Amino acid sequence: MNTLQAYRFALDPNNTQLADLHRHAGAARFVFNWGLARVKAALSQREAEQTYGLTGDMLTPVPWTLPALRLEWNKAKPRAAPWWAECSKEAFSAGLDRLAQGLKNFTDSRKGKRKGRRVGFPRFKKRGKARDSFRYTTGVYGPAGDRHVKLPRIGRVKVSEAMGALTGRLAGGVARLLGATVSRTAGRWFVSFTVQVAREVPPGPSGRQRTAGPVGVDLGVKHLAVLSTGEMIANPKHLTASLRRLRTASRAYARSKPGSAGRAKRAARLARIHARVAHQRRHGLHTLTTRLAKTHDTIVVEDLHVAGTVRNRRLARAVSDTGMAEVRRQLSYKTSWYESALVVADRWYPSSKTCSGCGWQDPNLSLSDRTFACQSCGLVIDRDVNAAVNLRHLVAASTSETVNARGADRKTRAGGRVAGKREPGTAQADQTGGASPRGEAA
Ligand SMILES: [Zn+2]
Incomplete structure (x- = not known):
């Protein structure tokens, strides 16, 4: 049986690599915004044409899907982004893909094809506000030895966690890499590998561990x-400690003056603790759900x-x-x-x-x-x-x-x-x- 799994590792990049990571995330954001502006322009052009009574093929096409957006981008990039060659093409692909997905979610939500909350029209991503991330799906990427990962255009980046669980499976041929997402959370960069794993199916009712x-x-x-x-399963101890720290940090943040340097510093600390709490909770829940x-x-x-x-x-x-x-x-x-x-x-x-x-x-x-x-x-x-x-x-x-x-x-x-x-x-x-x-x- 094949299943999808994600393996996430914290990165420890040097200064050049750090600049490269920022540049790639910036490229993904840039192309997202470029595409969105293009879509909006085409939509208003169409609207104007419709008031003149144009219909069907006479109307300006709107690049709504990934292939359509990609086609337009390849034509426009020498002028829109003369620096495009400095980044892996995967970063641009990732940005356009996210836009196409956003547009699709919007359409599906309007047609009632999508469950949950209504999805609005995609919005421009602001630098510093939007989450920094980009994705590789082709090219040579993946673990390189035990302590490094290889990322196209960026090189061999050190990781600060052991990758044994993943590298062992890759070497044994039970796992296959499908993609890598690089993202920044609370000031730290992470890589998350999506992996297809061939799992052994438990050998029928008699071989199961299940008794309850x-x-x-x-x-x-x-x-x-x-x-x-x-049975009451307590919160993991370190999580309780982090929650306490979270409380103090959020109080300190609330007390600080809006717009001050102190507030920015406290916001960063708060975000770091939030990220740690999320990580610890996920870990605790994994232990529970597996059991x-x-x-x-x-x-x-x-x-x-x-x-x-x-x-x-x-x-x-x-x-x-x-x-x-x-x-x-x-x-x-x-x-x-x-x-x-x-x-x-x-x-x-x-x-x-x-x-x-x-x-x-x-x-x-x-x-x-x-x-x-x-x-x-x-x-x-x-x-x-x-x-x-x-x-x-x-x-x-x-x-x-x-x-x-x-x-x-x-x-x-x-x-x-x-x-x-x-x-x-x-x-x-x-x-x-x-x-x-x-x-x-x-
Ligand atoms: Zn009763």
Whole structure:
């Protein structure tokens, strides 16, 4: 079975290379903006032509796709960017590709072909504001020895992390490089290799490490996660320390005077800590999701409307810190590696408000209530454990479908019936699964 994986390493470039990295990211941004200006000009030209009654082939064409943009760029570059030869052509390709993708996302979103938040028309990228990055897909790039990577036009750049996991797989022929993205985060440059890896499929049910049945996972703020088994997985220690540092740094930033040199310095420090927190959290979640996918048949998580919640500023940190979207992303591919199944509960399924013992619902439960106390059967249980158990109940009612859907990321719409009934005691816990989960593959 082939899977895609990314390997990311921090770079340690010398001064010449550093200037080259900036130049390449600048080239990608330049060509993006050049293309966007070109598209906008063509669009307004067309609009004018239409008012004169022109239609169809008589109208000015708009370069909307990557091949069309590339064609135009190759004609225009000697005049638009006389310095173009100083950069790898891949940097220009990357910028145009990103523009074409942005235009496509815009069209798809307007036509309703794209899920999630509405995507606006691409905007010009400002230097210093936009993320610096570019990508290689052709040419000679990749690890060179244990401590360096080779990047076309830039040369052999030192890396500050061990690359053994990647180089071993490449040497053994189990991995193939598909692309390399070079980007800058909080003042540091990174290279991320996209790699196709041939993975060994676990040898059938008997050879699996899995012994445990379904598990519900509730992602928390105080804890990294709480399982329906009652296990609470703490945030990694170093993450807790970084979070504390993050708090002080953001307070210092908020106190500083807008526009001052001190503010810029504090913003940079804040960004560095943010990057470290994100890295540490991702690492902690990887350990957790691998263990879950390896040991459990079925993993049930909640579908949180992340796009909607992140806009709520008070919840923003809590939500992004616990990385619910990241957990779901990791589980959806790891369950296919290990042949377990992922079930995503409907976003409106009231997992926190429902008693996991009898199905009674507490409509008044607030976010600050840490304990769930049932007024129908008397169960007193940790709020997050209760939610996790409810999530696990979701699969109990749909075991046969789950088995068939191994490795698939399914959505189960369980809330409908339960959510509709508010009277105490009408919904049994084992009914909350809903008899007919909809097996849409996400
Ligand atoms: Zn109860």
